[in-house]
Amino acid sequence: MNCLAGWREREAREPITITPKILYFGTPVVLITTMNLDGSVNISPMSSAWALGDRVVLGCTASGQGIENLMRQGECALNFPSPALWENVERIARATGRREVPSDKAAIGYEYVADKFALAELTQTGSETIAPPRIAECPLQFEAELVEARPSKGPEGQPAFYIAETRVKRVHAHRDIVVDGTDHIDPARWEPLLYVFRHYFGTGADLGKTFKAQY
Numbered sequence: 001m002n003c004l005a006g007w008r009e010r011e012a013r014e015p016i017t018i019t020p021k022i023l024y025f026g027t028p029v030v031l032i033t034t035m036n037l038d039g040s041v042n043i044s045p046m047s048s049a050w051a052l053g054d055r056v057v058l059g060c061t062a063s064g065q066g067i068e069n070l071m072r073q074g075e076c077a078l079n080f081p082s083p084a085l086w087e088n089v090e091r092i093a094r095a096t097g098r099r100e101v102p103s104d105k106a107a108i109g110y111e112y113v114a115d116k117f118a119l120a121e122l123t124q125t126g127s128e129t130i131a132p133p134r135i136a137e138c139p140l141q142f143e144a145e146l147v148e149a150r151p152s153k154g155p156e157g158q159p160a161f162y163i164a165e166t167r168v169k170r171v172h173a174h175r176d177i178v179v180d181g182t183d184h185i186d187p188a189r190w191e192p193l194l195y196v197f198r199h200y201f202g203t204g205a206d207l208g209k210t211f212k213a214q215y
């Protein structure tokens with residue numbers, strides 16, 4: 001590397017302090033299905049989700065219909081779309097299952113949508129251990145129950161969002177992402193849809209595995 005190239009590389013990696021409005025560094029999109037009071041099914045697109053053991057923890061704004069349903073009924077299905085489904089997700093990005101659209105959402109174009117399955121062009125499939133159905137097109141689907149929803153206080157004291165801990169009871173996966181004859185998801189064939197600073201991405205090629213990988 002010549003002197004100028006070395007200087008440019010050091011300059012490119014020099015950290016600068018910034019104040020971004022969002023911190024969405026890149027997490028998978030989850031379509032959360034929950035039961036509305038009238039027995040219909042809601043879909044809430046989320047990306048603030050992570051798994052540890054049999055738990056999946058969700059970060060949900062308090063004004064969403066999905067978290068209200070989850071806290072009332074206690075169950076949800078976590079449906080993980082592939083990158084091919086990003087436009088289906090985006091079709092319901094400005095939809096809420098809440099009849100009275102919160103003013104901050106209405107101001108940016110959110111509307112009440114009773115049937116998000118129709119709008120997203122996605123299909124319900126019955127769950128085995130919970131009431132909310134799964135989304136057939138999503139290659140990976142978890143049936144889960146709520147363990148605890150912890151309110152996180154907003155500026156005026158009311159909860160701005162909830163941190164919801166769920167326990168996964170059953171896992172379903174499309175056959176073509178499962179290693180034949182095993183319970184392993186093949187990470188070379190399963191590709192999550194990532195939400196990175198509000199843009200949708202797939203993932204690149206497999207870079208290698210950690211020492212705990214089972215397959």
Ligand SMILES: Cc1cc2nc3c(=O)[nH]c(=O)nc-3n(C[C@H](O)[C@H](O)[C@H](O)COP(=O)(O)O)c2cc1C
Pocket residue numbers: 029042043044045046047048049059060061062063064065066067089090092093095096097098195
């Ligand atoms: C890709 C994507 C990711 C999102 N991630 C979250 C999230 O992690 N938490 C959250 O509360 N809202 C998130 N939203 C916004 C919710 O989808 C929105 O609040 C919506 O109103 C939820 O639907 P509901 O009100 O019917 O529950 C996300 C939206 C999109 C399109």
